[in-house]
Amino acid sequence: MKQKRIIINKTKFNIIVERLSHQLIENHDDFRETVLIGIQPRGTHLCNRIHQKLSSIISNSIIKVGNLDITFFRDDFRRRQEPLEPQAIDIDFSIEGKNVVLIDDVLYTGRSVRAAMDALMTFGRPKSVELTVFIDRRFSRHLPIQPNYVGQKVDTITSEKVIVEWEEINGNDQVILLNSET
Amino acid sequence: MKTLSTEHLLGIKYLTKEDISLIFKTADNFKRIINQPIKKVPSLRDITVANLFFENSTRTKLSFELAEKRLSADIINFSSSASSAKKGETLIDTINNIIAMKVDMVVIRHPNPGASVFLSRNIDAKIINAGDGTHEHPTQALLDAYSIRKKYGEVKGKKVVIIGDILHSRVALSNIYCLQKLGAKVCVCGPSTLIPKYINSLGVKHMSNLKEALNWCDIANVLRIQLERQDVKFFPSLREYAMVFGINKDILEGLNKEITIMHPGPINRGVELTSDVADSGQSIILDQVENGVAIRMAVLYLLAGKVKKNGK
Numbered sequence: 001m002k003q004k005r006i007i008i009n010k011t012k013f014n015i016i017v018e019r020l021s022h023q024l025i026e027n028h029d030d031f032r033e034t035v036l037i038g039i040q041p042r043g044t045h046l047c048n049r050i051h052q053k054l055s056s057i058i059s060n061s062i063i064k065v066g067n068l069d070i071t072f073f074r075d076d077f078r079r080r081q082e083p084l085e086p087q088a089i090d091i092d093f094s095i096e097g098k099n100v101v102l103i104d105d106v107l108y109t110g111r112s113v114r115a116a117m118d119a120l121m122t123f124g125r126p127k128s129v130e131l132t133v134f135i136d137r138r139f140s141r142h143l144p145i146q147p148n149y150v151g152q153k154v155d156t157i158t159s160e161k162v163i164v165e166w167e168e169i170n171g172n173d174q175v176i177l178l179n180s181e182t
Numbered sequence: 183m184k185t186l187s188t189e190h191l192l193g194i195k196y197l198t199k200e201d202i203s204l205i206f207k208t209a210d211n212f213k214r215i216i217n218q219p220i221k222k223v224p225s226l227r228d229i230t231v232a233n234l235f236f237e238n239s240t241r242t243k244l245s246f247e248l249a250e251k252r253l254s255a256d257i258i259n260f261s262s263s264a265s266s267a268k269k270g271e272t273l274i275d276t277i278n279n280i281i282a283m284k285v286d287m288v289v290i291r292h293p294n295p296g297a298s299v300f301l302s303r304n305i306d307a308k309i310i311n312a313g314d315g316t317h318e319h320p321t322q323a324l325l326d327a328y329s330i331r332k333k334y335g336e337v338k339g340k341k342v343v344i345i346g347d348i349l350h351s352r353v354a355l356s357n358i359y360c361l362q363k364l365g366a367k368v369c370v371c372g373p374s375t376l377i378p379k380y381i382n383s384l385g386v387k388h389m390s391n392l393k394e395a396l397n398w399c400d401i402a403n404v405l406r407i408q409l410e411r412q413d414v415k416f417f418p419s420l421r422e423y424a425m426v427f428g429i430n431k432d433i434l435e436g437l438n439k440e441i442t443i444m445h446p447g448p449i450n451r452g453v454e455l456t457s458d459v460a461d462s463g464q465s466i467i468l469d470q471v472e473n474g475v476a477i478r479m480a481v482l483y484l485l486a487g488k489v490k491k492n493g494k
Contacts, residue, residue: 072211073224073225082184085184089215
């Protein structure tokens with residue numbers, strides 16, 4: 001039987017988005033040299049949310065934001081039962097010489113982030129790349145990748161799943177821990 | 183994600199409407215990628231593809247080769263004019279030798295209809311038909327329909343006329359299947375001697391008047407007269423054909439609407455199309471070539487997903 005537990009509720013959820021936005025402002029000033037890139041499919045929700053928040057705080061600056069699809073750069077093609085569905089790539093600006101903030105919802109093995117960095121480099125040579133995640137599943141990395149900005153660190157075991165839900169998709173802002181073991 | 187319902191791409195006949203939509207959707211992503219500064223993705227880096235061309239080809243061969251390279255596949259090329267096929271080796275022997283070199287996918291063009299189906303039954307590799315005689319040329323039909331979709335938003339409800347040598351054309355048959363599956367209306371136009379007898383059974387009407395056909399259609403897909411496949415005379419002379427079925431600027435300007443001109447290439451300028459039509463803004467011939475790479479990348483990617491992992 002699957003057990004479902006809410007680990008972050010709506011109030012805390014919004015506080016975290018707010019905090020991540022302020023941390024980004026602390027390091028990137030007015031975002032003239034910085035772009036936000038959400039990793040498809042689920043990182044784009046957090047990316048949009050942070051973008052909205054940042055735009056409301058620093059109102060006189062236009063922050064560039066894009067979505068990156070990593071399907072063709074993944075290392076598990078043909079190792080899955082079914083191929084993954086590619087999503088839209090939506091980066092209509094140059095990242096050459098820019099500071100890029102990659103944004104994803106959950107950091108687990110680090111393989112998606114590795115693929116995202118490869119995919120990103122096909123658009124040019126950024127000055128720096130940082131990583132923002134909502135949930136960091138600690139002690140489960142397969143690759144030496146660490147985030148720069150973390151919403152919440154979570155300790156989990158392999159059979160558990162962490163799902164970030166969004167109001168615009170699932171009807172509520174919350175984070176759920178699913179345990180598929182009986 | 184959905185996968186293709188078939189293990190090989192042998193012809194449009196074997197694809198469902200959903201398969202075609204999936205190929206188009208995947209091609210959209212690849213079209214975006216081939217317009218990026220770095221046009222290569224690593225998806226097929228552990229796949230080996232053999233391009234076996236038993237018949238001459240420029241566009242299709244280059245397009246497949248480029249698609250394979252953009253996907254990081256390893257490729258080997260074979261053309262029959264410079265091979266042991268000339269020494270009397272059978273098709274299955276040639277192919278088995280190539281498969282023994284551990285090839286995962288085979289792209290084949292062959293003068294005999296059904297060559298790709300025959301291979302798919304006899305060897306253990308994914309087969310992509312790049313044209314088998316006068317039978318099918320599925321990737322060309324896919325890229326033609328994809329080009330129509332790119333220009334008009336959708337294929338459904340569009341009126342397409344295929345003009346020229348329908349009898350000897352694999353492009354025509356694949357196009358008819360593909361366009362009908364996507365809900366377009368298809369007619370053919372050309373001299374009666376070059377229209378196959380079975381054409382009505384495909385639900386396709388034959389128009390013998392070029393002007394009438396052009397006034398009816400939204401898109402005209404113009405084919406080349408395949409003199410190399412014609413062992414007897416089907417019409418008196420190329421000059422006469424050009425006068426009756428050739429499209430020139432005056433004819434286009436005399437129509438009551440602006441139609442789109444397509445051609446699978448190679449063009450015989452001055453025969454089926456005059457240069458001012460082929461190079462006009464109404465022609466999407468070069469878009470077809472660009473879309474061809476994206477479509478072939480999509481087909482290769484989707485079929486490569488079905489190649490078994492070694493030892494699993």
